Amino acid sequence: MSNLDWIILATTLIFIVSYGTIKTKKSKDIDGYLKGDNSMKWWMIGVSIMATQASAVTFLSTPGQAVEDGMRFLQFYFGLPLAIIIIAITMVPIYYRLKVFTAYEYLESRFDPKTRILAASLFLLLRGLSAGITLYAPSLVLSTILHWNILWTTVLIGILVIIYTVSGGTRAVSLTQRQQIAVVFGGMIFAGVVAYRLLPPSLSFGQVWQVAGELDALNIVTTDFSWNDRFNIWSGLIASTFLFLAYFGTDQSQVARYLSGQSMAESRMGLIFNGLIKIPMQFGILFIGVLVFVFFQFHQPPVFHNQTLMDSALETQGRTEILSLEKDYNNLYEQKRKVVDELVVGVQNEDRQIIDQSKIKYREIKSAEKSIREEVKTKIKEVIPLAKTNDRDYIFLNFVMRNLPHGLVGLIIAAMFSAAMSSLSSELNALSSTSTVDIYKRLIVKDSTPKNYLFVSKAFTAMWALIAMSFAILANQAENLIQFVNIVGSLFYGTILGIFLVAFYIKRIKSNAVFYAAIVSELIVLICFFFFYEELAFMYYSIIGCLVVLVLSFVLEKTIFNNNAVKVT
Numbered sequence: 258m259s260n261l262d263w264i265i266l267a268t269t270l271i272f273i274v275s276y277g278t279i280k281t282k283k284s285k286d287i288d289g290y291l292k293g294d295n296s297m298k299w300w301m302i303g304v305s306i307m308a309t310q311a312s313a314v315t316f317l318s319t320p321g322q323a324v325e326d327g328m329r330f331l332q333f334y335f336g337l338p339l340a341i342i343i344i345a346i347t348m349v350p351i352y353y354r355l356k357v358f359t360a361y362e363y364l365e366s367r368f369d370p371k372t373r374i375l376a377a378s379l380f381l382l383l384r385g386l387s388a389g390i391t392l393y394a395p396s397l398v399l400s401t402i403l404h405w406n407i408l409w410t411t412v413l414i415g416i417l418v419i420i421y422t423v424s425g426g427t428r429a430v431s432l433t434q435r436q437q438i439a440v441v442f443g444g445m446i447f448a449g450v451v452a453y454r455l456l457p458p459s460l461s462f463g464q465v466w467q468v469a470g471e472l473d474a475l476n477i478v479t480t481d482f483s484w485n486d487r488f489n490i491w492s493g494l495i496a497s498t499f500l501f502l503a504y505f506g507t508d509q510s511q512v513a514r515y516l517s518g519q520s521m522a523e524s525r526m527g528l529i530f531n532g533l534i535k536i537p538m539q540f541g542i543l544f545i546g547v548l549v550f551v552f553f554q555f556h557q558p559p560v561f562h563n564q565t566l567m568d569s570a571l572e573t574q575g576r577t578e579i580l581s582l583e584k585d586y587n588n589l590y591e592q593k594r595k596v597v598d599e600l601v602v603g604v605q606n607e608d609r610q611i612i613d614q615s616k617i618k619y620r621e622i623k624s625a626e627k628s629i630r631e632e633v634k635t636k637i638k639e640v641i642p643l644a645k646t647n648d649r650d651y652i653f654l655n656f657v658m659r660n661l662p663h664g665l666v667g668l669i670i671a672a673m674f675s676a677a678m679s680s681l682s683s684e685l686n687a688l689s690s691t692s693t694v695d696i697y698k699r700l701i702v703k704d705s706t707p708k709n710y711l712f713v714s715k716a717f718t719a720m721w722a723l724i725a726m727s728f729a730i731l732a733n734q735a736e737n738l739i740q741f742v743n744i745v746g747s748l749f750y751g752t753i754l755g756i757f758l759v760a761f762y763i764k765r766i767k768s769n770a771v772f773y774a775a776i777v778s779e780l781i782v783l784i785c786f787f788f789f790y791e792e793l794a795f796m797y798y799s800i801i802g803c804l805v806v807l808v809l810s811f812v813l814e815k816t817i818f819n820n821n822a823v824k825v826t
Contacts, residue, residue: 414674507750566645
């Protein structure tokens, strides 16, 4: 990176940290620290929710997902609007009526302390792991650019987030997210514009869109069903609805955002705003990936996108074979470029015959390219046994570093850092809230001073940041960051959602039945993950976990626990 890039990056990070610290250091109790004194308007809630979701993983990994797999990942979000409507109508009023700090407080009033603690513990495990992944993504970026050890970059980012999140709590998170989301969207829009401007000037925007479609990159809706297919219309409408019900309705990192609203109406409007804007936002990010995909049809892409790892592999005994494979890959690209040029002529002349013939040739070459890339990855794995050879997360980074002008590179990297800090701060705030209210205040020190609870909340924030730094190294083995985040969520969200659905909608089921059903549910989900990972897509874990809790708790209530008194809130 140039000096200008470093200045832009450093200035952005210093401003965000300073702004968040100075503006929000006045919290005197946990009401202000954990709920922001209920001062947030609907648009601030909507931006905060969106910024919490849109981590650096989103902006680093999603464009690469589109380059290699088209836009079908968008289907993952098709269940979001329905989930948001259900939550806004049924869950938000209950949270407001009970005036809770966390979603899990409600479970004690509905069931008992052990069910509350179980759900809170599952959330802490889930969000603690996810925070590690959120932190790992920008660490990956900076360590790749600077050739630093990822340990030090992880610590650097973690400390930046600790400074303002420990200082200001929920209000610091929400206020800084406005600046962060502006940097993020500004950077991504610039990247998309540059990608388009680097395409041949003879191609109009409509023709670029058509070329991408002919090359199977605009596969927004896929109707074929398979249990091991992660992204199709069926998993998007059904499985994702369950996942988003759990995420927005029971995950404290999201619940905390709308519990800080000035009123229930403001919270509902903030949620609905996010539900309306999320799919277009993901479409835009994926389309930037599609533009990069089209760019690579006219400009030679590398055979392996993690240049740092590639350089390391070329210093081993595998150098000769890797360079030979790279030469074959480059030769194939020359052939593919001619075929793409023919396709463009067909598109511009609206000649269907030329288009169809070009697509047949293209797919043959694309298949050969894929085989060579797999051989390169296999060889790198041989010479560097612990290497992470899935390079999808480096595709967009590679494009940025090689093709964007000085200044814009710094802005894009700042956008990734801002997104990471935004999501991580929300997660740390939620982990602190749950640890303080559901564990410390409920089990350890039930009656203490506001000052003590405020101190404990800040201490938990710092503690979870340190734990996230430790967990970050686990993400190094992930197949793809954007998918790894969702996989971790799917392992726990189904069980948590099942508990809350019973609590909200099935009043005759009591605490013991749902508690033991939840334990069995989580064991079944983990069995699916460890033993049937290839046969069953992770998208369905949430459905399985939720349904097991619902069905088994009903059975247990009717059999083993049928003599207990019903407790209804």
